[in-house]
Amino acid sequence: MYTNIRWRKFGKYLVKDKMASIGIAIIMVTIITAIFAPLLAPYNPNEASDTATRLAMPFTSGHILGTDSQGRDILSRLIYGSRTSILSATIPVIISGVISIILGIVAGFSKKIGGFIMRIMDVLFAFPSVLLAVVIAAILGPGLFNVCLAMVIVRIPYMTRVVYTDTVQEMQKEYIEAASAFGRTKFEIMFKELLPNVLPSLIVYATTLMGVTVVTIAGLSFIGLGIQPPTADWGLMASNGKNVLVQGDPYVTLFPGLAILILAVAFSMLGDWLRDLLDPTKK
Amino acid sequence: MTEPLLEVKNLTKIYGQKKNLLRSGNQVLAVNNVSFTVNKGETFGIVGESGSGKTTIGRMIMQLVNHTNGDILYKGQKYSEFTKESAERFKSKVQIIFQDSGSAFNPRKTIGSQIAYPLLKKIKDRKAVLDEVIKFIEMVGLSKEMAYRYPHELSGGQRQRAGIARALILKPELLVLDEPVSALDVSVKSQIINLLENLQKKYNLTYIFIAHNLDLVAYFCDRIAVMYHGEIKEVGSTKQIYQFPHNPITKKLLSSILTLDGRYKVSN
Numbered sequence: 223m224y225t226n227i228r229w230r231k232f233g234k235y236l237v238k239d240k241m242a243s244i245g246i247a248i249i250m251v252t253i254i255t256a257i258f259a260p261l262l263a264p265y266n267p268n269e270a271s272d273t274a275t276r277l278a279m280p281f282t283s284g285h286i287l288g289t290d291s292q293g294r295d296i297l298s299r300l301i302y303g304s305r306t307s308i309l310s311a312t313i314p315v316i317i318s319g320v321i322s323i324i325l326g327i328v329a330g331f332s333k334k335i336g337g338f339i340m341r342i343m344d345v346l347f348a349f350p351s352v353l354l355a356v357v358i359a360a361i362l363g364p365g366l367f368n369v370c371l372a373m374v375i376v377r378i379p380y381m382t383r384v385v386y387t388d389t390v391q392e393m394q395k396e397y398i399e400a401a402s403a404f405g406r407t408k409f410e411i412m413f414k415e416l417l418p419n420v421l422p423s424l425i426v427y428a429t430t431l432m433g434v435t436v437v438t439i440a441g442l443s444f445i446g447l448g449i450q451p452p453t454a455d456w457g458l459m460a461s462n463g464k465n466v467l468v469q470g471d472p473y474v475t476l477f478p479g480l481a482i483l484i485l486a487v488a489f490s491m492l493g494d495w496l497r498d499l500l501d502p503t504k505k
Numbered sequence: 506m507t508e509p510l511l512e513v514k515n516l517t518k519i520y521g522q523k524k525n526l527l528r529s530g531n532q533v534l535a536v537n538n539v540s541f542t543v544n545k546g547e548t549f550g551i552v553g554e555s556g557s558g559k560t561t562i563g564r565m566i567m568q569l570v571n572h573t574n575g576d577i578l579y580k581g582q583k584y585s586e587f588t589k590e591s592a593e594r595f596k597s598k599v600q601i602i603f604q605d606s607g608s609a610f611n612p613r614k615t616i617g618s619q620i621a622y623p624l625l626k627k628i629k630d631r632k633a634v635l636d637e638v639i640k641f642i643e644m645v646g647l648s649k650e651m652a653y654r655y656p657h658e659l660s661g662g663q664r665q666r667a668g669i670a671r672a673l674i675l676k677p678e679l680l681v682l683d684e685p686v687s688a689l690d691v692s693v694k695s696q697i698i699n700l701l702e703n704l705q706k707k708y709n710l711t712y713i714f715i716a717h718n719l720d721l722v723a724y725f726c727d728r729i730a731v732m733y734h735g736e737i738k739e740v741g742s743t744k745q746i747y748q749f750p751h752n753p754i755t756k757k758l759l760s761s762i763l764t765l766d767g768r769y770k771v772s773n
Binding site (some may be wrong): 396397400401406415 | 597601609613622623657672
């Protein structure tokens, strides 16, 4: 009765939901690849193996996915690139999600504090998010950590808005009044009654943001603020490939682009599944 | 009758904010200078059309809404003079049952855990709490498996029973029934009313019964207050109200009761 019975049905849900199984499998494979990158990669990702094999086509001369304009093996760079990609996709979104859920619930719960918090969010909203990220990253200086920090700040207003709207809606319902009538403290109402009801939509939103964040960080890397070359990163690889794209070598961009796409879709499948898992009305 | 359990004196509630530099004043007088007493062991009915302020009175008695003016006295003690301890004691002695059982329970928590949490604050022993929850769930006529269900898995009547179990678990003296059956269909309605009557005898409860029509109130209540536009127009025993209504509002409400053909007058 006290424990959440739904978590016991975890496995059953997973088997039933094929899309979710695929999504989770993709994410697991990416994580395993990231961890065991040195064992899996056939070449050194940052070293041009041979000047003669620049821009090799896929399935040629020992490079399964070909080489980029500097003769580096694309497969190896993809494998190493999964490290920064999975980190930069998940960590900033999770951190800003946690901050947003606290800000959003408090703002929705208390009108006075809420007005203050949401006005600050409006100020952040006023700047285009990429521009804001550029400014923050430029102030902090280049590097993966600083770019992630910039992404955290940039995402907070959006996620807080989602939580805030949901919280205001839930606050209208009688169970909140009932909870306070039956002796719940304000803190308990916020984090035991409201939280389970506003979390699902944030999870869905957060998982879609994960895909977007990979791309945005790639953009920041492209203008020299994010991950510094020659570090392998999917976003960076896709951006670098654009120079040779018009010359008739689409593979340099295609493979990292596909990798980002697949990971992004996998995250959104995971999000949908988590939402259903948390919803007791779904069986 | 014994001494009054609850006294309401000149109670006034104004919603909205005063006019100031930034806001245009938009005040609504929800409850205007209302006074009544509720005696121990009786059922006091508050009747009025929607928007007449009856629910607001219930909320103020529950301290869910602060009153603007006047006093509410529980066992002779003013709400405004509650110490932290007496407020705590008061909270367990006065409970509420909501109209819409569908939204009165958190949709993402099991019924049992929601019945249990008021008690868990007092008793740390989880096993004892569980036993108590099961006891109350069975007492209101539900099977104990219901404790593990989610609100949407129960019918309206079952949810309302669970609501009663939740309100009773702290063994209150006064129960505010905020239109407890108006969302239920007729057969379930009478079951719930019977349950409430039995529980009143068993636990010597005092009820404040808030309703929008008089037919049910006539059956259930000892004394009735008729409200209109935030004011009490008439207070009296059920018999008095039914047989010798003075106020036109009361007469209007009485005439709106649907009977088979008008011959079946409600007798007390």
